[in-house]
Amino acid sequence: MPVLTEDRFSGAAHYIVSEANGYRSREQVVIASGSGVLKAGTVLGKVAASGKYAPYNPTLATGVETAAAILYEGCDAADGDVRRTATVRDAEIHAEALQWDAGVTTDQHKTDALTDLAGSGIIAR
Template identity: 50%
Template structure:
């Protein structure tokens, strides 16, 4: 019997018409991410990675949410993100292990600043 993880866009409550809320981006190598993963953007490469509040490479700022699961362990991988104009279910967001409640609160405020509102 196979155990299934969270489904594609499981976090999404609503988004703008068409694909206005979405972008296709590159997920940095070395990660396995679930739908709903909160993402930061590495300034030097422009690649997206799981938000890392203790980093100083740009990924410390939450800017997007991953639409579908991505395995980029072997190489960087294209993926769809929710980048703007969306409501998301806070309880469906995926956070890196060890992310504290204050860090999550700060990241949710950062997402709200780009138009992604957690409910």
């Protein structure tokens, strides 16, 4: 009989400790084309020019340098915009379960992102 293993950091919403009643913590967002294949738990920023979301990257100056949401479920936005659910407010999350873009290269970048998210009531534990 084969042994099955599961990556505890791969399923939809795996990063959530708790969230507001109903769906108040979540919104439908558009992930910008060119964002690539993203896993659930990816920290997102909001592109100022379009209002779409893309992976948080503190080295850019497009709006994504400010963390604004966390991707609820994975997606492939390499070749086109994709509509997905994101946590945007009032939730507790597992900080170690978050996924980070390659542009997030230091612990300070992560700390800054978690501070941004705390402003929306998304609190890292």
